[in-house]
Amino acid sequence: MENEPTTEHQSIESKSIQGGCYCGRIEYQVQLPVKWCAHCHCTQCRHTQGAPLVTWFGVDRNQFQYLKGEQDVAWFDSSDSAKRGHCIHCGTPLFFLSEKWQGEIHITRESTQEDILQKPQIHVFYDRHVNYLAFEDQLDKHGGPDGFSPLTKQNEKSE
Numbered sequence: 001m002e003n004e005p006t007t008e009h010q011s012i013e014s015k016s017i018q019g020g021c022y023c024g025r026i027e028y029q030v031q032l033p034v035k036w037c038a039h040c041h042c043t044q045c046r047h048t049q050g051a052p053l054v055t056w057f058g059v060d061r062n063q064f065q066y067l068k069g070e071q072d073v074a075w076f077d078s079s080d081s082a083k084r085g086h087c088i089h090c091g092t093p094l095f096f097l098s099e100k101w102q103g104e105i106h107i108t109r110e111s112t113q114e115d116i117l118q119k120p121q122i123h124v125f126y127d128r129h130v131n132y133l134a135f136e137d138q139l140d141k142h143g144g145p146d147g148f149s150p151l152t153k154q155n156e157k158s159e
């Protein structure tokens with residue numbers, strides 16, 4: 001099998017997707033494959049995006065480039081070690097950078113309408129999830145103080 005052409009792999013490697021903000025002033029391009037895709041239930045994601053959860057995907061910074069509008073991204077420090085970027089015109093949340101994930105950029109899944117070839121794989125900060133929406137998928141639910149520790153059935157509930 002070693003000599004079989006790895007067509008599928010190559011096509012993912014060479015595929016890129018585009019996304020951007022709602023008003024269209026910011027556009028980016030990402031070279032696939034993405035590293036991961038996850039649902040985040042942390043308080044910061046929910047509050048800053050006005051949503052019950054936020055789905056993100058991550059890529060290496062060198063797989064990401066602006067096509068236009070880099071100057072229209074407003075960054076604010078959401079913690080001592082992380083910042084979030086949104087469009088200054090339409091407010092669309094787009095990016096997350098953290099010292100915890102150096103060399104990586106996290107991008108809101110809904111800022112692209114294209115197939116990123118990776119379905120969400122996990123819930124993080126799940127023990128903080130809202131109580132007005134049911135999450136009935138079979139994905140792993142992680143949480144705890146760091147947001148990324150496996151949860152048992154008992155501590156999955158939000159307070």
Ligand SMILES: [Zn+2]
Nearest residue numbers: 021023087090
């Ligand atoms: Zn915009």
Ligand SMILES: [Zn+2]
Nearest residue numbers: 040041042045
């Ligand atoms: Zn979050």
